[in-house]
Amino acid sequence: MREKNLLTVGEISCICNLSSRVLRHYDKINLFKPVFSDPNTGYRYYKTEQVFIISMIQDLKSIGFSLEEIKKILERESVLSIQNLCKKKKSEISKEIERLKKMEEDLEHRIELFSQISFLEKNIQDFSDFYVELKAQPERKILSIKEKKSFHFNSVAIQVREIQKLAESNSIHIQGPYLIIFHENFENPDNTLWEMGCLLSQKEEKYFQNIQIISSGLFVSTLYWGNHQASLTAYRQMKEWIKKNHYEEIGAPIKLYIKSLAFTHSDKNLLVEIQIPVKKI
Template sequence: MTNLYTIGEVSRYMNISTKILRHYDHLNLLKPCYISPDTKYRYFSYDQLFIIDVIRYLNKTLLIPLEDIKNILDENKDYDKLLTFLESHKEQLDKKIAAIEYSKQLTDSMISDIKELKKSPKKIEIYEQYLMSRNFYYLELNTSIYDIDKYVNRHITNITNIDITEHNTMCLLFSLSEYMKTKNLNVKGFGVFSEKKIPQLKFKNLREGRYINQSFIYSEENTMSAINNITKYADIKNMKLDDTAFLVSKMVDLSVSSKYDYLMELQIMHHM
């Protein structure tokens, strides 16, 4: 059979697996030009080698899905339709590039954090710090700190936003007055700091001012102890505390193996 090639020959010539060629066939993207009625062997024509190369270029280089390639090859070459498709595909590529760039920024942040931790291990202590105004976007919750892992979703679409101010940082909210009254610590919100508005999330502006901070290794009991320590510290210093306490930590800390090894920082604003 002149100018006909078995699937094995095409695989060798084009450096493409027979599995992929069969997949093209399954999608009706590239059907063999001839199938032997006796042996059921698939045969491809010489001209189809060109089509295979085009398909591979569109899929591997331009990252166009095979299903879309089928539509492109099947349709008449209408410039308007082709332009519309390519513009839409470019928009999808831009989103993927943005997502990869965001992942790279988070990775850079993790690298910096681990290098800094190796150089200057964090101290477990109470200290005062002046913090600038921050915009906090969060999901409203009302659940026990012992159940928080049921509700915290680090990959929530609205929160994984490329413009967030503090990459790889998350924050939990607590009501100081509620805790002091009930001695039960309920998480009132979970979110991130961001200069850009994050739709569908509640907003709270953290005012510029002086905060009393307590750093500690996480546990539910240590969190309550930190609140107690800060309130005692404020009483001794005759300071008035805001009602909202903010528990700040890394979204992910690859230097530890358990959430009970995470370094946390409790922040409560105070007034003299």
Template sequence: MLKELLSISEMAKLRRITAETLRHYDRIGLFKPAYIDPNTGYRFYSIYQYEVLGTIKELRQIGMNLEEIKFFLTERNTEKSMRILEKKHKILQRNIKELIDLEKSINEKIENFHKVSKEGLFPGIKIYTFEDRLFITKNTKISNDLELSYGVIEIENMMQEKAPLIASDRLGVLIEKEDLLSENYSSPTTLVARTNYIKDTPEKYVIRVPKGKFVCLRHYGEIWDRRESLTQLMTFIKKHDYKLTGNALQIVQVDISITDEPNEAMFEIQIPIVKH
């Protein structure tokens, strides 16, 4: 038999929410029962309140908090409702964009991690072609772990992506061409991070690395343990009659963001070259 008044459990079941949620809505004055039994204190809701409760549920689904919903339901009219929904829609659009960017970043990390795990420390020196890349930097020279730690904080604060550095091949240092030619391999280097977004970033903090061929070698160990690898690379370049075309990059492939084993830390040195 159809009835107008429903118990709190019946209304909760109809709307697939909990009875405690309805009690909370009552306590804060958002959704009051149609009738409260004076003897038992039991709450009863009218079937005609079903749609109002549905509106509350849907507004929660689009991200409104309870105070916003309370305001929305007070003295409603078409113009007021439209303004509130348009504002919430803009927020949702922004959140969706952030989630899309985050998904893209995570997918990139997974692909890179699979690549690194599969290849590991590949034997010998390889030549790869990289597309145009953008890096940001604070142009601060670093030469030890303390300076590196503070430098990473600066770089992270500059980046506009979500979770840009964890499990990625973005963070690294720039090794000056002059230092390579003079074999000054332990000189201070510039911390950089590859990025997809430079909007609002001052030009002085942007480094553009053009598309080209790079002689590459991966090595395990600390970021400063590069002398042997650089010696191998420079010997290879001279032996095969290549010419350096710019500064080298030493890019993190595996770091403490994905392992706490120091012997698993791995970097790739990339030196841009052309044939003489």
């Protein structure tokens, strides 16, 4: 016969709002064990004061501690050691919050990009007469790879994946659309020096050789649909605009892929912005 101050599994389950399955699991991993098991019936019994241990377990779970971590806390009677475990958990949570904030920022930029694509698809279908404009661009941070090689669909696809692997290995969040900087031979890039990159958050604090800065300044800009061949007419019109309006080029032209092959099966449906850095003569 059990003592009067002992609780059955059903009773402690009701008091603590825990299922018998959870209590069996806690028993199995030596986190919270009954004080007595009847050898004849197999029934398990708990002391009333053990309710406080369950309350502590539930409280620690609610602030992010794993069962293994809780087990370590319950094994230690030193307040200082428990305090240190709490400090460690707080540091882990702070890092996770920062990671989630970066993810939220990345999602906001993607939503903005998709809205831009949707707007342009609905309102601009014909670029037979390219609209050239002058834009002031802020400083932009990019993750990039610069190589001298042939420029074609396969080489671009490979470079995109290389950028992604570089971001993954360095825990960098890619934020904006992909871009290509043509350091030479924009019109005939069979074997040319070009730089594949992707925009990063300005809050990105990491710096190494593959993180570059596109300086702020004035850029002559236009949009076009299609592959690189389709960009040549637009590019030539931009150069004419620059000359006619008394500007001069001060850097390499940039192609910003607003709608890339990630969102279409045909390169005819690519939506690309060409940007050329300039200054007034």
